[in-house]
Amino acid sequence: MLNKSDINEVKELYTNEKVRRYLGGTYEEEQIKTAIGDMVIKESESLYWVAREIRTNTFIGLVSLSPHHDGHDVELSYQVLPTWWGKGYGLEITQVILHYAFDELSLKRVIAETQLSNIKSCNLLKRLGMKLEKEIERFGAQQCIYSISSSSRK
Secondary structure: OOOHHHHHHHHHHHHOOOOOOOOOOOOOHHHHHHHHHHHHHHHHOOEEEEEEOOOOOOEEEEEEEEEOOOOOOEEEEEEEOHHHOOOOHHHHHHHHHHHHHHHHOOOOEEEEEEEOOOHHHHHHHHHOOOEEEEEEEEOOEEEEEEEEEHHHOO
8 A cells, every 4th residue: 555655756656757658747746746645535435556576675666446537437557667667567566456456345347548559558458358448539649448357357
């Protein structure tokens, strides 16, 4: 879970241009304070986890389960620092959270939304066993909605 001691590391995600390329751009300090404040306030409806490398405890990124914009679904979201890209950490982290969503929270379905142009994220979602459900226009870009149900898990 997200702790106050994680805040400075989480800020790295919101100020990193590579991380934020498909997420609406980097945040200014006030936007970061609001985003982190929302994470703390919305704990009852959203869950946030900081991901760390086991051996070194080095910060990797942030992952969450929260209500989706559609008001019906629970969304899996993730941000990983570029240092960790291409090493399997994003897949491992999201697999753990999906396991938690289905086996601990007893969710029946989880979705993820990513930009169509974010090929690496689309590929990660496919590797999780998620299926492309639809494409929509949102946030000024073409978005892909992927989903997975508890009954269709690998």
